[in-house]
Amino acid sequence: MPPLPKSPKPPRIYRLDHLDTIVQVPGRVLRIYPAARPVYEKLESPAWLTPKPTSAEEEEAFLDFTVEEKRRLAQAGPRVQRTGRALRLRPTSGPEIKLINNPVENENNVAYEFVASLPEIKQWLVSVHLYEGGYYMLVDQRTGRKTQLMAPPVISPDGHHFVCGNSDVLARFEPSGLQLWSAEGTSLRLLWERQTEWGCTNPRWLDNKTILFEQDFFDKGDVDTRVVRLSVIP
Template sequence: MSCSFRGPTERSQPGVPVMAPTPRLPRPQPPRIYRLGHLDTLVQVPGRVLPIHQASRGVYERLPQPLVLPAVPASAEEEEAFDFAAEERQRLRTAGKTVRRSGNTLWLYPSKAKPLQLRNNPTENPDANVGYEYLSSLPTIHQWLVSVHLYEGGYFMLVDQRTGRRTRIWSPPAVAPDGRHFVCGNSDVLARYEPSGLQLWSVDGTTLRLLWERQTEWGCTQPRWLDNKTILFEQDFFDNGDVDTRVVRLTVVP
């Protein structure tokens, strides 16, 4: 009798895949807007920082626009074609008897002071060239708003309707609902010819007092009051080689 021994049948082992090394994932990058931390604060005075919060554009657009003025010419070519005199004539038709123009002179008639003459001087001398353009009346703070044109650039000026006192400001003011404060915001983040930033003024009778002003690397365009303490505005900033804009909220009155 023969016997034989058969060992266990050898089976081929399934191949075990070799895992390639896992590449390191890139560091997470937050959305761009959250990397712009330098846009989120404004130093009011040394030791006090005001936080700036992103706000709703829908809320901003529903707020009343303080002043409706013609768009400023964006270039030298547009400025040459812009008819400042015709625009001013339109505004003077509704200004009443306290404001009028006679040739090169803009006449303002304060209620408690002598008439004020603002005389244009269209000379080729850069140091003496000046022109005055009536823009609007601001009855809540008893001021006239005048644009002052220089040989290069210019500025805005408030004239008190009672005393005739003149106050130089950065931009057309946005007045708080209670008339006790106004802000002037300016934006020139691309050319940087004019200061960009924000001014806060108080109104006490015939006295306008500059509480603070800050020049910033971002611009403040068309500020509008949410209430008597808080403004919303378009914050212009230079990013990725161009100017971008977002709507923000800032409490300017403690």
């Protein structure tokens, strides 16, 4: 009788146990489970979530955001405008917010790019480009209050929460990890944040409590990726 075929061995990234949890305080552990890529790819991804550049040519086009920003500004309405180097945002109950680019060739370089209007959480999304790396910022459409994020927000279907997932496990200019925010009421509230050795790319909501995302990990000189599931709301 011929020997039975061996069971297929899962890829190495699925056998690294330290990628399977996020430790919460006090003493709560969130389990991370493998998920099916076909399910993940059917979930909606926000239009403002753009992939990071992977080459010098893409990096140059990424930094020259003026053409794409003009299209976004044309759709944003009269309360969002650009005047020269100044991005101007006008809240309904607060003074105008003026964000001014500083195109110098040193660590003081900064550029503010208007990305999107998010009516579900009553915020404007701005990408802040620094000399090395950058971050995202929400500006409240009512008060003008500014909130710094590690990555673009991905809003839950009911609009009560959003997550921010970032991955920079190769260059490490920016923190890798995950944030969970509450968008209920009149202000945003950071519920928890974890900076991790692995990266969280393109999180998508499966339902109002669960996200799927691509988990990146630097291993043996390269970045490997798997699709995983995480319940972020108890």
